[in-house]
Amino acid sequence: MDGLESLTPKAIVAELDKYIIGQNKAKRAVAIALRNRTRRLKLPQEVRDEVAPKNILMIGPTGVGKTEIARRLAKLCGAPFLKVEATKYTEVGYVGRDVESMIRDLMATGFSMVKSEMQSTLRGEAEKRAEEVLLDLLLPGIKKKTEAYKTTHEHGLIIEDGSVEKSPVPPVVPAASTESVDTREKFRLMLREGKLDERVVEITVQRGGMPNLEVFAGSANLEDLEMSVANITNMITGNRNKRKQVTVKDAREIIIAEQLDKIVDQDKIAEEARNRVEQMGIVFIDEIDKVAVKGERSGGQDVSREGVQRDILPIVEGSTVNTKYGVVDTTHILFIAAGAFTMSKPSDLIPELQGRFPLRVELESLNAEDFKRILLEPRNALTRQYTELLATEGLTIRFDDAAIDRMSFLAAEVNTRMENIGARRLHTIMEMLLEELAFQADELSGQTRVITTDYVDERLSDIVLDQDLSRYIL
Numbered sequence: 149m150d151g152l153e154s155l156t157p158k159a160i161v162a163e164l165d166k167y168i169i170g171q172n173k174a175k176r177a178v179a180i181a182l183r184n185r186t187r188r189l190k191l192p193q194e195v196r197d198e199v200a201p202k203n204i205l206m207i208g209p210t211g212v213g214k215t216e217i218a219r220r221l222a223k224l225c226g227a228p229f230l231k232v233e234a235t236k237y238t239e240v241g242y243v244g245r246d247v248e249s250m251i252r253d254l255m256a257t258g259f260s261m262v263k264s265e266m267q268s269t270l271r272g273e274a275e276k277r278a279e280e281v282l283l284d285l286l287l288p289g290i291k292k293k294t295e296a297y298k299t300t301h302e303h304g305l306i307i308e309d310g311s312v313e314k315s316p317v318p319p320v321v322p323a324a325s326t327e328s329v330d331t332r333e334k335f336r337l338m339l340r341e342g343k344l345d346e347r348v349v350e351i352t353v354q355r356g357g358m359p360n361l362e363v364f365a366g367s368a369n370l371e372d373l374e375m376s377v378a379n380i381t382n383m384i385t386g387n388r389n390k391r392k393q394v395t396v397k398d399a400r401e402i403i404i405a406e407q408l409d410k411i412v413d414q415d416k417i418a419e420e421a422r423n424r425v426e427q428m429g430i431v432f433i434d435e436i437d438k439v440a441v442k443g444e445r446s447g448g449q450d451v452s453r454e455g456v457q458r459d460i461l462p463i464v465e466g467s468t469v470n471t472k473y474g475v476v477d478t479t480h481i482l483f484i485a486a487g488a489f490t491m492s493k494p495s496d497l498i499p500e501l502q503g504r505f506p507l508r509v510e511l512e513s514l515n516a517e518d519f520k521r522i523l524l525e526p527r528n529a530l531t532r533q534y535t536e537l538l539a540t541e542g543l544t545i546r547f548d549d550a551a552i553d554r555m556s557f558l559a560a561e562v563n564t565r566m567e568n569i570g571a572r573r574l575h576t577i578m579e580m581l582l583e584e585l586a587f588q589a590d591e592l593s594g595q596t597r598v599i600t601t602d603y604v605d606e607r608l609s610d611i612v613l614d615q616d617l618s619r620y621i622l
């Protein structure tokens with residue numbers, strides 16, 4: 149991974165600044181953690197193995213950017229990233245979904261990441277092959293006479309040409325060999341120019357991929373088991389292929405995908421993916437506060453919450469997990485846990501787990517000034533999003549500076565009066581503010597509307613001031 153070298157902590161923070169306002173301590177912490185991983189990879193092997201990542205615990209009220217920071221971070225460095233809710237593992241009785249599945253899911257993410265990278269480099273080759281397959285399909289009489297009506301490919305893709313008659317182009321009469329080469333080349337040309345795109349061919353596509361046998365490697369849970377059984381049943385009954393009439397245009401995409409599957413080396417992908425997951429993977433465990441148990445323990449719920457913490461422990465500490473793609477060592481995976489910790493405190497987590505998250509960062513709750521910046525500055529700022537959305541209907545909207553101030557003030561006001569839901573409040577405010585314009589946008593095409601303070605007040609003030617109303621609407 150080349151881009152990583154240029155990602156100094158400062159550069160990472162600068163990149164995060166494009167999307168997240170404030171929260172500098174948290175940004176610095178994740179930037180350092182990320183940089184330390186690139187630093188570690190430069191160390192000699194013996195030392196390298198000793199350096200464990202410093203896992204991070206992000207503490208802060210809801211809607212202030214915890215998840216957003218982690219998500220942007222992963223995107224930025226191209227690392228396999230998985231976000232899970234700690235509570236997901238407590239849901240079904242005490243057992244829930246087994247905690248190791250987070251590593252299997254991370255590995256699956258890594259796998260598809262590496263796979264699509266490799267595939268994009270091999271796309272040209274696959275396109276070339278697909279062209280040949282399509283020509284075979286379109287000119288069954290010319291090549292491989294014995295297989296004229298049925299071409300079976302290794303990966304179970306069976307292609308049949310059933311419908312030359314139905315197509316607008318006159319049927320092809322099998323020709324003698326020298327002519328047939330000409331014909332094939334003529335068709336190749338037409339194919340490339342897209343002239344045959346609308347012709348219909350019949351192909352047989354395989355349903356699903358290889359049966360999912362992961363369940364035998366990891367510990368079983370009901371969902372996975374059911375899926376595996378269904379897959380195996382299909383395999384046994386041979387109920388996996390489906391004949392389909394499609395246009396040449398669609399067939400091309402299907403065949404390219406099949407060819408790609410064939411030429412990329414699955415083992416190589418798995419190996420590279422495993423390497424990347426082990427060295428660079430990031431798991432973001434949200435809602436960790438919800439599995440912290442406060443004070444005296446009672447009842448099944450608490451047992452199950454503590455159970456989840458105990459299950460997480462070895463994974464965070466470093467252990468091996470069986471996955472479909474091989475055994476993954478979790479020692480150097482970076483874990484970022486996050487929670488609001490309003491009902492519980494980090495010290496309510498079991499001590500062993502507290503120790504696994506030595507870096508604590510607090511995120512600050514957001515005020516009107518922050519809201520103003522959040523409305524305007526990020527690349528994906530809400531004002532931009534709505535402006536673009538309405539522009540698709542030809543309606544231009546502009547926001548007065550004063551109106552932005554007013555909206556930020558109102559958002560902060562509702563957050564103090566009622567529940568503080570952080571920046572998410574801006575979404576409800578914005579929806580309410582622009583509801584009427586959004587409804588009529590098509591009729592206002594070609595016009596420009598300026599959102600002024602008066603407009604904001606007209607749309608929002610009553611609601612904000614009326615506690616009962618705002619409880620339901622904002």
Ligand SMILES: Nc1ncnc2c1ncn2[C@@H]1O[C@H](COP(=O)(O)OP(=O)(O)OP(=O)(O)O)[C@@H](O)[C@H]1O
Pocket residue numbers: 167168169170171208209210211212213214215216217434487488522526570571572
């Ligand atoms: N500091 C910020 N700068 C810009 N946008 C923000 C900021 N904080 C939150 N947002 C926006 O608010 C929304 C919610 O943020 P996020 O998902 O990060 O909340 P969170 O802190 O993880 O909350 P929770 O504890 O509920 O999971 C997102 O759309 C995000 O873009």
Ligand SMILES: [Mg+2]
Pocket residue numbers: 214215216434
């Ligand atoms: Mg979150």
